[in-house]
Amino acid sequence: xxxxxxxxxxxxxxxxxxxxxxxxxxxxxxxxxxxxxxxxxxxxxxxxxxxxxxxxxxxxxxxxxxxxxxxxxxxxxxxxxxxxxxxxxxxxxxxxxxxxxxxxxxxxxxxxxxxxxxxxxxxxxxxxxxxxxxxxxxxxxxxxxxxxxxxxxxxxxxxxxxxxxxxxxxxxxxxxxxxxxxxxxxxxxxxxxxxxxxxxxxxxxxxxxxxxxxxxxxxxxxxxxxxxxxxxxxxxxxxxxxxxxxxxxxxxxxxxxxxxxxxxxxxxxxxxxxxxxxxxxxxxx
Numbered sequence: 001x002x003x004x005x006x007x008x009x010x011x012x013x014x015x016x017x018x019x020x021x022x023x024x025x026x027x028x029x030x031x032x033x034x035x036x037x038x039x040x041x042x043x044x045x046x047x048x049x050x051x052x053x054x055x056x057x058x059x060x061x062x063x064x065x066x067x068x069x070x071x072x073x074x075x076x077x078x079x080x081x082x083x084x085x086x087x088x089x090x091x092x093x094x095x096x097x098x099x100x101x102x103x104x105x106x107x108x109x110x111x112x113x114x115x116x117x118x119x120x121x122x123x124x125x126x127x128x129x130x131x132x133x134x135x136x137x138x139x140x141x142x143x144x145x146x147x148x149x150x151x152x153x154x155x156x157x158x159x160x161x162x163x164x165x166x167x168x169x170x171x172x173x174x175x176x177x178x179x180x181x182x183x184x185x186x187x188x189x190x191x192x193x194x195x196x197x198x199x200x201x202x203x204x205x206x207x208x209x210x211x212x213x214x215x216x217x218x219x220x221x222x223x224x225x226x227x228x229x230x231x232x233x234x235x236x237x238x239x240x241x242x243x244x245x246x247x248x249x250x251x252x253x254x255x256x257x258x259x260x261x262x263x264x265x266x267x268x269x270x271x272x273x274x275x276x277x278x279x280x281x282x283x284x285x
Contacts, residue, residue, distance in 0.1 A: 246283055
């Protein structure tokens with residue numbers, strides 16, 4: 001293989017230089033050996049992509065037979081193993097001889113794109129409350145890079161913020177299968193679950209009036225909880241859902257418990273989740 005400025009063989013002597021390079025561009029380190037047939041299948045695919053991407057990442061090849069100590073330090077037990085480094089740290093990896101398209105998707109989640117400037121501006125517009133402006137920028141970004149999962153995710157967020165829940169769900173559905181388990185995607189889907197139901201519910205003031213007249217109104221309890229989630233008042237939402245569990249477990253097939261589980265997913269590692277899980281468990285027994 002001809003020498004390339006985008007491909008380097010890693011040795012103990014130049015390892016530090018390779019890690020320094022990861023502060024400028026992602027470094028894709030391929031752990032391989034000459035006896036490993038899948039490694040030999042994978043290597044030309046990686047080399048082809050390194051040339052095609054023209055310096056958007058550096059392909060670093062580490063022969064595990066020649067550099068056994070380094071391979072052991074990285075915990076390599078099976079090859080081919082490919083790790084992606086940014087700022088001197090491994091941030092992602094895959095094992096096995098993946099097909100070219102799968103490797104492209106892996107790389108595109110990390111390398112710089114022509115659309116990154118529009119994406120950054122779109123995030124700023126969305127944070128400022130200008131969902132429509134963000135969508136215009138994201139459409140432009142996706143023209144340049146249609147499969148950019150980061151741009152698609154932010155587009156779905158902007159569509160949801162603009163009130164177009166159907167479009168947001170369709171955008172999330174267009175993400176690759178391996179992106180569907182991304183916590184940000186799961187979180188947004190859960191938000192959309194509540195947005196859809198709030199759109200069909202009376203306004204919060206009407207629901208509060210109904211509960212003042214009848215504190216056991218299960219539908220009003222549930223629908224007001226939906227409003228609280230959409231407003232990101234999660235404590236109030238969880239309190240209402242617990243009340244619903246306490247008053248009527250049969251309402252909408254145990255909607256109180258199921259709603260709480262959705263809120264728990266939204267909150268992730270939030271310490272309040274543990275408290276409300278315990279309170280929910282008390283009502284289940």
